[in-house]
Amino acid sequence: MLGAPRLLLCAAALLGSATVCVGQPVPLATDWDATFEAAKQRNVPVLFLLGRDGKTPWTAWFENPKLANYLADRVLVIVGHRGGGHAPAKHRDPKTGEEVERCPVYPQLTCSVHKRFYDEKAGYFDYEELPAGFLLRPDGKQAAAGVAALSAKALQQKIEEVQFALGEGVFASEIARLERGLAKGDAYLAKGKFKAARKIYEKPLKKRLKAHLERIVRGRLEALDEAANEAIEAARDLPPKKRHETLKRIARELKGRAPEERARRVLAEVEGGS
DSSP: OOOOOOOSOOEEEEETTEEEOTTOOOOBOSOHHHHHHHHHHHTOOEEEEEEBTTBOTHHHHHHSHHHHHHHHHHOEEEEEEOSSSSOOEEEEOTTTOOEEEEOSSOTTSOHHHHHHHHHHHGGGSOOSSSSEEEEEOTTSOEEEEOGGGOOHHHHHHHHHHHHHHHOOOOOHHHHHHHHHHHHHHHHHHHTTOHHHHHHHHHGGGGSOOOHHHHHHHHHHHHHHHHHHHHHHHHHTTSOHHHHHHHHHHHHHHTTTSHHHHHHHHHHHHHHHOO
Protein backbone atom coordinates (compact mmCIF):
# COMPACT_ATOMS: atom_id res chain seq x y z
CA MET A 1 0.00 0.00 0.00
CA LEU A 2 1.32 3.42 -0.89
CA GLY A 3 1.69 5.81 1.98
CA ALA A 4 0.01 9.21 2.20
CA PRO A 5 2.01 12.48 2.30
CA ARG A 6 1.89 14.77 5.29
CA LEU A 7 0.75 18.31 4.63
CA LEU A 8 2.30 21.47 5.97
CA LEU A 9 -0.90 23.47 6.04
CA CYS A 10 -4.36 23.40 7.57
CA ALA A 11 -7.30 24.86 5.65
CA ALA A 12 -10.91 24.26 4.83
CA ALA A 13 -11.00 22.40 1.53
CA LEU A 14 -14.69 23.21 1.04
CA LEU A 15 -15.57 19.78 -0.12
CA GLY A 16 -18.56 19.17 2.05
CA SER A 17 -17.08 18.32 5.44
CA ALA A 18 -13.56 17.64 4.17
CA THR A 19 -10.77 19.51 5.90
CA VAL A 20 -7.06 19.69 5.15
CA CYS A 21 -5.06 19.62 8.38
CA VAL A 22 -1.56 18.89 9.54
CA GLY A 23 -0.82 15.20 9.27
CA GLN A 24 -3.63 14.46 6.85
CA PRO A 25 -3.25 13.28 3.23
CA VAL A 26 -3.97 15.37 0.15
CA PRO A 27 -7.74 15.98 0.21
CA LEU A 28 -9.69 14.03 -2.39
CA ALA A 29 -13.24 14.99 -3.24
CA THR A 30 -16.20 12.88 -2.19
CA ASP A 31 -18.90 14.97 -3.87
CA TRP A 32 -18.74 16.10 -7.51
CA ASP A 33 -21.16 19.01 -7.32
CA ALA A 34 -19.76 20.33 -4.03
CA THR A 35 -16.27 20.25 -5.50
CA PHE A 36 -17.20 22.42 -8.45
CA GLU A 37 -19.18 24.76 -6.24
CA ALA A 38 -16.03 25.19 -4.13
CA ALA A 39 -13.96 25.68 -7.29
CA LYS A 40 -16.35 28.45 -8.38
CA GLN A 41 -16.11 30.18 -5.01
CA ARG A 42 -12.32 30.01 -5.04
CA ASN A 43 -11.93 30.35 -8.84
CA VAL A 44 -9.40 27.52 -9.03
CA PRO A 45 -9.07 24.47 -11.34
CA VAL A 46 -10.22 20.95 -10.58
CA LEU A 47 -7.75 18.14 -11.24
CA PHE A 48 -9.68 15.05 -12.40
CA LEU A 49 -7.67 11.83 -12.48
CA LEU A 50 -8.75 8.50 -13.96
CA GLY A 51 -6.86 5.32 -13.20
CA ARG A 52 -6.87 1.60 -12.55
CA ASP A 53 -4.79 -0.69 -10.38
CA GLY A 54 -1.15 -0.56 -11.40
CA LYS A 55 -1.79 2.65 -13.34
CA THR A 56 -1.85 5.43 -10.77
CA PRO A 57 1.17 7.70 -11.31
CA TRP A 58 -0.34 10.35 -9.05
CA THR A 59 0.22 8.25 -5.96
CA ALA A 60 3.87 9.24 -6.45
CA TRP A 61 2.74 12.86 -6.75
CA PHE A 62 0.91 12.54 -3.44
CA GLU A 63 4.02 11.08 -1.78
CA ASN A 64 6.16 14.03 -2.88
CA PRO A 65 5.66 16.49 0.04
CA LYS A 66 6.38 19.60 -2.03
CA LEU A 67 4.05 18.61 -4.86
CA ALA A 68 1.41 17.27 -2.48
CA ASN A 69 1.30 20.59 -0.64
CA TYR A 70 1.15 22.45 -3.94
CA LEU A 71 -1.82 20.37 -5.14
CA ALA A 72 -3.63 20.72 -1.81
CA ASP A 73 -3.12 24.48 -2.03
CA ARG A 74 -3.88 25.24 -5.66
CA VAL A 75 -6.44 22.76 -6.99
CA LEU A 76 -9.32 20.56 -5.94
CA VAL A 77 -8.66 16.90 -6.69
CA ILE A 78 -11.12 14.24 -7.84
CA VAL A 79 -10.02 10.66 -8.45
CA GLY A 80 -12.00 8.19 -10.52
CA HIS A 81 -10.50 4.72 -10.20
CA ARG A 82 -11.84 1.62 -11.93
CA GLY A 83 -13.04 -0.94 -9.40
CA GLY A 84 -12.37 -4.64 -9.10
CA GLY A 85 -8.59 -4.78 -8.69
CA HIS A 86 -8.34 -4.24 -4.95
CA ALA A 87 -10.47 -4.73 -1.87
CA PRO A 88 -11.25 -2.24 0.89
CA ALA A 89 -9.03 -2.40 3.94
CA LYS A 90 -10.52 -2.28 7.41
CA HIS A 91 -9.19 0.15 9.99
CA ARG A 92 -10.19 0.86 13.55
CA ASP A 93 -11.25 4.45 14.11
CA PRO A 94 -9.07 5.74 17.00
CA LYS A 95 -11.86 8.04 18.19
CA THR A 96 -14.85 5.71 18.09
CA GLY A 97 -13.14 2.33 18.24
CA GLU A 98 -15.34 1.17 15.37
CA GLU A 99 -14.05 -0.63 12.31
CA VAL A 100 -14.29 1.42 9.13
CA GLU A 101 -13.46 0.60 5.54
CA ARG A 102 -10.83 2.57 3.67
CA CYS A 103 -9.33 2.23 0.22
CA PRO A 104 -5.78 0.78 0.33
CA VAL A 105 -4.77 2.95 -2.66
CA TYR A 106 -6.46 6.19 -1.55
CA PRO A 107 -6.78 6.08 2.24
CA GLN A 108 -8.68 9.38 2.14
CA LEU A 109 -11.60 7.60 0.45
CA THR A 110 -13.73 4.52 0.49
CA CYS A 111 -13.48 2.40 -2.65
CA SER A 112 -17.12 3.09 -3.46
CA VAL A 113 -16.32 6.81 -3.89
CA HIS A 114 -13.53 6.50 -6.44
CA LYS A 115 -15.46 3.75 -8.26
CA ARG A 116 -18.56 5.95 -8.45
CA PHE A 117 -16.59 8.82 -9.97
CA TYR A 118 -15.12 6.46 -12.56
CA ASP A 119 -18.43 4.81 -13.41
CA GLU A 120 -20.41 8.05 -13.59
CA LYS A 121 -17.92 10.53 -15.05
CA ALA A 122 -15.19 8.76 -17.07
CA GLY A 123 -17.41 8.42 -20.12
CA TYR A 124 -17.67 12.19 -20.51
CA PHE A 125 -13.94 12.57 -21.18
CA ASP A 126 -11.86 11.74 -24.24
CA TYR A 127 -8.87 9.50 -23.58
CA GLU A 128 -7.36 6.41 -25.22
CA GLU A 129 -6.10 4.54 -22.19
CA LEU A 130 -5.66 4.76 -18.45
CA PRO A 131 -4.23 6.58 -16.63
CA ALA A 132 -5.72 9.84 -17.83
CA GLY A 133 -5.82 13.24 -16.25
CA PHE A 134 -7.59 16.52 -16.94
CA LEU A 135 -7.59 20.04 -15.58
CA LEU A 136 -11.14 21.38 -15.50
CA ARG A 137 -12.44 24.88 -15.14
CA PRO A 138 -14.80 25.70 -12.24
CA ASP A 139 -17.70 25.44 -14.71
CA GLY A 140 -16.69 21.84 -15.46
CA LYS A 141 -15.32 22.52 -18.94
CA GLN A 142 -11.98 21.02 -19.89
CA ALA A 143 -8.99 23.34 -19.67
CA ALA A 144 -6.19 20.83 -20.32
CA ALA A 145 -5.86 17.11 -21.03
CA GLY A 146 -3.00 14.63 -20.83
CA VAL A 147 -1.81 15.82 -17.43
CA ALA A 148 -1.37 12.27 -16.05
CA ALA A 149 1.84 11.93 -18.08
CA LEU A 150 3.40 15.18 -16.85
CA SER A 151 6.34 15.50 -14.50
CA ALA A 152 5.84 17.30 -11.22
CA LYS A 153 7.36 20.50 -12.62
CA ALA A 154 5.36 20.34 -15.85
CA LEU A 155 2.14 19.67 -13.92
CA GLN A 156 2.70 22.74 -11.78
CA GLN A 157 3.39 24.82 -14.87
CA LYS A 158 0.19 23.59 -16.50
CA ILE A 159 -1.81 24.42 -13.38
CA GLU A 160 -0.28 27.90 -13.37
CA GLU A 161 -1.28 28.37 -17.01
CA VAL A 162 -4.86 27.34 -16.34
CA GLN A 163 -5.04 29.56 -13.26
CA PHE A 164 -3.68 32.51 -15.24
CA ALA A 165 -6.46 32.02 -17.78
CA LEU A 166 -9.05 31.86 -15.00
CA GLY A 167 -7.76 34.97 -13.27
CA GLU A 168 -7.25 35.52 -9.57
CA GLY A 169 -7.84 32.44 -7.44
CA VAL A 170 -8.02 31.82 -3.72
CA PHE A 171 -5.61 29.21 -2.46
CA ALA A 172 -6.09 26.89 0.52
CA SER A 173 -3.08 28.42 2.27
CA GLU A 174 -4.76 31.84 2.11
CA ILE A 175 -7.92 30.42 3.62
CA ALA A 176 -5.86 28.69 6.32
CA ARG A 177 -4.05 31.92 7.16
CA LEU A 178 -7.31 33.82 7.40
CA GLU A 179 -8.96 31.12 9.50
CA ARG A 180 -6.05 31.13 11.93
CA GLY A 181 -6.53 34.85 12.38
CA LEU A 182 -10.28 34.50 12.89
CA ALA A 183 -10.00 31.61 15.36
CA LYS A 184 -9.38 33.92 18.31
CA GLY A 185 -12.56 35.78 17.41
CA ASP A 186 -14.42 32.47 17.38
CA ALA A 187 -13.18 31.79 20.91
CA TYR A 188 -14.32 35.21 22.08
CA LEU A 189 -17.72 34.74 20.44
CA ALA A 190 -18.18 31.37 22.15
CA LYS A 191 -17.79 33.21 25.47
CA GLY A 192 -20.22 35.94 24.48
CA LYS A 193 -17.48 38.58 24.23
CA PHE A 194 -18.99 40.40 21.28
CA LYS A 195 -16.72 43.43 21.25
CA ALA A 196 -13.54 41.36 21.25
CA ALA A 197 -14.88 39.02 18.57
CA ARG A 198 -15.98 41.94 16.42
CA LYS A 199 -12.52 43.51 16.62
CA ILE A 200 -10.89 40.29 15.40
CA TYR A 201 -13.43 39.75 12.62
CA GLU A 202 -13.28 43.31 11.30
CA LYS A 203 -9.49 43.54 11.25
CA PRO A 204 -9.01 41.72 7.88
CA LEU A 205 -11.54 44.06 6.23
CA LYS A 206 -9.15 46.95 6.70
CA LYS A 207 -7.08 45.48 3.88
CA ARG A 208 -8.01 44.49 0.36
CA LEU A 209 -9.32 40.93 0.43
CA LYS A 210 -10.07 38.56 -2.41
CA ALA A 211 -13.82 38.14 -2.84
CA HIS A 212 -14.03 34.64 -1.36
CA LEU A 213 -11.93 35.60 1.65
CA GLU A 214 -14.17 38.59 2.24
CA ARG A 215 -17.20 36.30 2.11
CA ILE A 216 -15.65 34.19 4.85
CA VAL A 217 -15.15 37.26 7.04
CA ARG A 218 -18.66 38.57 6.33
CA GLY A 219 -19.98 35.16 7.30
CA ARG A 220 -18.27 35.46 10.67
CA LEU A 221 -19.82 38.87 11.22
CA GLU A 222 -23.24 37.47 10.35
CA ALA A 223 -22.67 34.73 12.92
CA LEU A 224 -21.71 37.43 15.42
CA ASP A 225 -24.96 39.29 14.77
CA GLU A 226 -26.96 36.07 15.08
CA ALA A 227 -25.33 35.20 18.40
CA ALA A 228 -25.95 38.74 19.66
CA ASN A 229 -29.61 38.56 18.65
CA GLU A 230 -29.98 35.28 20.53
CA ALA A 231 -28.39 36.89 23.59
CA ILE A 232 -30.79 39.81 23.30
CA GLU A 233 -33.80 37.48 23.33
CA ALA A 234 -32.35 35.47 26.22
CA ALA A 235 -31.88 38.70 28.16
CA ARG A 236 -35.65 39.12 28.37
CA ASP A 237 -35.71 36.45 31.07
CA LEU A 238 -32.92 37.93 33.19
CA PRO A 239 -33.51 39.84 36.42
CA PRO A 240 -34.17 43.53 35.68
CA LYS A 241 -30.73 44.87 36.65
CA LYS A 242 -28.85 42.12 34.82
CA ARG A 243 -31.16 42.48 31.82
CA HIS A 244 -30.53 46.20 31.63
CA GLU A 245 -26.75 45.76 31.86
CA THR A 246 -26.72 43.01 29.25
CA LEU A 247 -28.80 44.85 26.69
CA LYS A 248 -26.86 48.07 27.17
CA ARG A 249 -23.58 46.19 26.77
CA ILE A 250 -24.69 44.48 23.54
CA ALA A 251 -25.90 47.80 22.12
CA ARG A 252 -22.60 49.43 23.03
CA GLU A 253 -20.34 46.63 21.77
CA LEU A 254 -22.20 46.25 18.47
CA LYS A 255 -22.73 49.93 17.76
CA GLY A 256 -23.44 50.48 14.09
CA ARG A 257 -24.56 46.88 13.51
CA ALA A 258 -28.13 45.60 13.44
CA PRO A 259 -28.09 44.10 16.98
CA GLU A 260 -27.50 47.56 18.45
CA GLU A 261 -30.91 48.75 17.29
CA ARG A 262 -32.55 45.49 18.34
CA ALA A 263 -31.00 45.63 21.82
CA ARG A 264 -32.20 49.21 22.32
CA ARG A 265 -35.67 48.33 21.07
CA VAL A 266 -35.99 45.36 23.42
CA LEU A 267 -34.63 47.44 26.29
CA ALA A 268 -37.24 50.13 25.69
CA GLU A 269 -39.94 47.50 25.35
CA VAL A 270 -39.21 45.62 28.57
CA GLU A 271 -38.45 48.67 30.68
CA GLY A 272 -41.24 50.72 29.26
CA GLY A 273 -43.69 47.97 30.12
CA SER A 274 -42.36 47.31 33.64
